[in-house]
Amino acid sequence: MTAANENSALELRALSKSYVPGKPVLRDISLTIPANGITAIIGPSGTGKSTLVRCINRLVTPTSGAILFKGLDLTQLSGKALRMARRRIGMVHQEYNLVERLSVMENVLTGRLGYVPAWRAFLRRFPQADIDRAFGLLDAVGLADFATRRADQLSGGQRQRVGIARALMQDPELLLADEPTSSLDPKTSVEIVELMQKLAAERGIPVIINIHDVELGKRFANRVIGMSQGTVVFDGLPENLTDRDLATIYGGESWIAAA
Numbered sequence: 091m092t093a094a095n096e097n098s099a100l101e102l103r104a105l106s107k108s109y110v111p112g113k114p115v116l117r118d119i120s121l122t123i124p125a126n127g128i129t130a131i132i133g134p135s136g137t138g139k140s141t142l143v144r145c146i147n148r149l150v151t152p153t154s155g156a157i158l159f160k161g162l163d164l165t166q167l168s169g170k171a172l173r174m175a176r177r178r179i180g181m182v183h184q185e186y187n188l189v190e191r192l193s194v195m196e197n198v199l200t201g202r203l204g205y206v207p208a209w210r211a212f213l214r215r216f217p218q219a220d221i222d223r224a225f226g227l228l229d230a231v232g233l234a235d236f237a238t239r240r241a242d243q244l245s246g247g248q249r250q251r252v253g254i255a256r257a258l259m260q261d262p263e264l265l266l267a268d269e270p271t272s273s274l275d276p277k278t279s280v281e282i283v284e285l286m287q288k289l290a291a292e293r294g295i296p297v298i299i300n301i302h303d304v305e306l307g308k309r310f311a312n313r314v315i316g317m318s319q320g321t322v323v324f325d326g327l328p329e330n331l332t333d334r335d336l337a338t339i340y341g342g343e344s345w346i347a348a349a
Contacts, residue, residue, distance in 0.1 A: 095126055097124070098123060099125045099126075099157055100118055100146065100158065100159050100262070100344045101118055101123070101125075101156075102146075102156070102157055103157075104119070104120055104121070104150065104154065104155040105156070105157065106153050107138070107152075108153045108248045111265040114320055115138045116138045116142060116145070117153070117321045119142065119155070119320075119321065121322065123296060125266075125296055126291075126294065127296060127297070127311075127313065127315075128286075128290070128296075128297045128298075128310055128312060129233065129297065129298050129312070130300075130314050130328075131301070131312035131314075132301060132306075132307050132314060133237075133315070134318070134341065135311050137320060139269075139317055143266050143300045145157065145165055145263075147164075147176055148167070148172060148176060148300070151165075152171075156318040159175065159179070159277055160178070160263065160294075162175055168271060169335065174211050176261045177284050178260070178262055179259075179260075179263070180258060180264070181257055181265045181268070182250070182266070182270045182272065182286070184269040185273065186249040186250060186252070186253050187253065188256075190241050191241075191242065193238050193240055193241070193242060194228065194236065194238070194239050194240075194252050195224055195225075195235050195237040197241050198224040198227060198259055199214070199220060199224050199285060200256060201258070201259025202216060202259055220259070221344070223259065224259060227255040227259060228255055229283060230289060231252070231254055231255045231256070231284075232340055233248060233252065233255070236248065239309065246274050247278035251285065252283070253270075253340040254289065258289060263299045264293065264295065264297075265286070265296070266299075267297065267300065268297040269300055269303075270286070270301075271283060271303060271306065279303065280309075283299070284310065284311075287310050304331075304336065308328040308329075312327075313325070313327065314328050317339070318341065324338070324345070
């Protein structure tokens, strides 16, 4: 398999996914994701945005096609090889995906589970270097004073900040975010996407974000991909996204007038 271009972070080739035979959710999607900046994926519910993101880190197995990441086709990997590749891809989840009974620090340290022996993880005995790094990331996301607090005592915005710190603990080469603001108020949503943009840029990590808020995506993304019925119908700069494009993506113009 030919490697992806060295200036790209990821390449999708004719990627398709069907949960039910004959009813594809993704239809022959081919994309090259740049090695820097934010790529925002927009589109109506049920159009395959989350499936696309989850195919990239193999939480969902594609039906056909290729996913080229750092010279590897992720669709061909399994077992240890897949685990090794997946730890290089950070993930920020829609519903935070924290262990509620654990402390903020312990949740952040779970980002190193792919790097430490199982017995250390079970006993929560992480190397001091990992602990120091986790403290640094908590400071970076504005939660330095919350390290010992249980995750279930945090607000939604604070939980998502923990999720970002945990993803960055993996030292990823690609960051995925699946509707990271859908449970947050508008002000907190801006803060969370702005934080991801800042921290990823500082570390040279490209970001793919599946987002329901079009204006938020346009504000922070370097590139927008619009999906409709499992296919890509727009791929370009945020400033080039027109109302006509949005009508094609979302199926009609009435929602634009109401926005």
